[in-house]
Amino acid sequence: MSTNFPTRAADGLRNTQQRRNLAKATNTIRGKTAKVTAELPDWEALREAGKAIKREAHAKLDQYLLQLEEMVTKAGGHVHWAADAAEAREIIVRLTRQAGTDQVIKIKSMTTDEIELNPALEEAGIRPYETDLADMIVQMAKERPSHLLVPAIHKNRVEIRDLFRAEMGEHGTGLSDRPPDLTRAARAYLRQKFMETKVAISGANFAVAETGTVGVVESEGNGRMCLTLPQVLISIMGIEKVLPRFDDLSVFLQLLPRAATGERMNPYNSLWTGVHAGDGPCEFHLVLLDNGRSKILADEVARETLHCIRCSRCLNVCPVYERAGGHAYDSMYQGPIGAIVTPQLRGLEEAGSLPYASSLCGACHEVCPVKINIPQILVHLRGRVVREGHAGKGEALAMGVAARMFGNQGALDWSLWAGRLGQKLLMRDGTLPWLPPPLSGWTLSRDFPALPEQSFRDWWQKREDK
């Protein structure tokens, strides 16, 4: 049974801890990103360049994917194509089994969340260990991420300490709630896993068609561990992440860290091309995932959605996200970008309330490093919700009535006359403190102004008559 955004948001609004954390966290990131984006004199040109490169990559996506496959293969890697989540899961489980292991280490990847890889691995008897600190916290707590980049943003240090004490064996014994101590415990707990595990699974921030180079951007070094130490590396990437040329990294390695965490550069970027003799895994697999992306590409207005580089800057500036929290979006993609990605991946019937989870304030579009016009796409998707018949019947009826009312002046005058008559029953001190459904949401917290006896039009006509 799927609930809708307003219901889930109501839970978030009542979660005092989460609201405090989110307000503090998003405020901090907003300040940092604003500072480091303002200090680059060519920041606006970089945004334009990022958008232009993504457009070009997607306009010839078939060619770039084929070129990427050729170059990765030439460099000793293997390329697999997964049309949907089930195919991707099947490929990854098969490759892991072939390596003869029953555990894998994972580096933060929204794509593996999207295809629900972990349950599939567990079902196949393979234990996945998330190694990004926040992902590990979320996995240990058996919860879902609430922020693209800071998935455990909804939890505080005491909750995390209690979790580590319960789940980390000797490394959690007597642990304090200081973030440096918690971090040190995670380091000690995972170090042995990094060194003994044969297979690692990663996402990818980009892959370069021209050279076959794949890149991962990270902070903690868990990514480097996964990408370097195991014998087998399996990376899964949405097809939209391909970049035409190696030089395009000049743009994206500047846009991503500054927009994401407000750093001039994140601590580590790893770039690899196939396999490198004597350095790192001896087997590399790249899984290219469609899973609905080609469908998004087919929509001329919404295809910009695929420009997203998962920086999460739109979450951090969104007044709705800050209050409702990430879980309200019921997806690994939250905030404004989630409100356009999820309905397109899962369908409007299931996720049709998400395009309405925005006041269309435009703060997301204003800061997006690749200038995705999220408000426009939200409105576009709302049009599809209505056209495909997923809007409420009552609402559709009311909108039809309103359209007829605005369809000619006589009807509008009549409606205003009827309204003035009707409001007499509800009016108190010149305002309407209560309205019937569907307008009761308004009067939850706001009085509604009463219709004045004379409309502007009446006044104008009387004045002209004089």
Place this chain on the structure above:
Amino acid sequence: MNGRDLILSRVRAAIAGSPPPVTPTPAINRVWEGDREAMVERFLDRLRDYNVGVTRTSGTVAPALAGILAGRGIDRLAVPTDLPAEWRPDGVALVPDDNLPHGALNAIPGALTGAALAIAETGSIVLDGGAAQGRRALTLLPDYHLCVVRAEQLVGLVPEAIAALVPNRPITFCSGPSATADIELDRVVGVHGPRRLDVLFVG
């Protein structure tokens, strides 16, 4: 139809009929505008901003390295097999990483390497497995990384670095020691990668 053909046919159908975009590539800044010393200053400032220990020398390398290591209390280092002879500090045991097992590498307190290049604007050192750098695990498992950057290896901006790099090498950008802000957004320096990074700038 297999996954590959299915995806390609869907993609082709999706983009059919859309004219190729005619967006002129906007001009981003590609080269450092300003003098060389300002570039060096920018680099060292950025490093300090990441809590990187910064030392600059115009003299011989080995004594400067010895001084840094004495300050850190480190007397044993893993090094690439091609470490330049003039980088061998006195009083420090050097263990060449001749494909050491990961466990052995993990037990050594620090690593000493060079770099492929460095970027002033972002305070990044870039490793590519080339001369005096060794494999990626060398600068990953030990808890401390000491990196020698020569003046001529420094570029100003990210695009200059991308232009200079050879794509088919294993490339790692390091900008400060590993870090996380995952717990209440408190920044903690030192997670899985080296908890300390020192840079000796020569020039």
Place this chain on the structure above:
Amino acid sequence: MRVSLFITCINDSLFPDTGRAVVRVLERLGHQVEFPLAQTCCGQMHHNSGYHDDAVGLVRRFVDTFQDAEAIVIPSTSCTAMVRGQYPYLAQHVAKDEGLLRAVEAMAPRVFEFSEFLTQKLGLSDVGAYYPHRVTYHSSCNSLRSLNLGDGPLTLLRHVSGIDLVELPNNRECCGFGGTFAVKNAETSTAMLTDKMRHILSTGAEICTAGDNSCLMHIGGGLSRQRTGVRTVHLAQILASTAEEPWA
């Protein structure tokens, strides 16, 4: 100049004073105002709620009514943003009508938000207003991000004599109105409104003004419900007020 007023449906029915104030300001400045009677609504509510076919009907009505106008002035930031920013989308992607697209694109440069008309088209900053009240200004999202009006409205307010203008903290954040968002996501909208009201009350202002009565209906509805005693007044009404003829 001959100015065609598009009053907007919400001002026409609920806030006629705003329209009267616009007429007073423009006539005081020596311009001739006309009000085409065939106008109804810009279609924003339908558009933002996803009823795009209905919205297209209202686009056509707007074009028929205003296409020969010399200048179209709209005392609403969101309706101006709708006409300038969203009509091309509806013409191109919903109506798929090249002729309509050309018509809305040709009209766009003649469409002005009220304060924009004063500051950018007429180049004014002082319109001779007098308003002896403590006022704070809420920049609507459309003013900031769709129309890029910048400091224009504030410049007009700073030149009002007698006014005690106080800056609204966190001014760039949305008030939480968002059209049907205020009803569909009433609880989130209310949470945003609560913060906005807290900032307004912190200024000690008696009046909160803006260039959009839909934001003000939402903010004012909350301030009224809380019995704060703070009122909302459209920018045009402040600019219409003079020492001789004060506006309530």
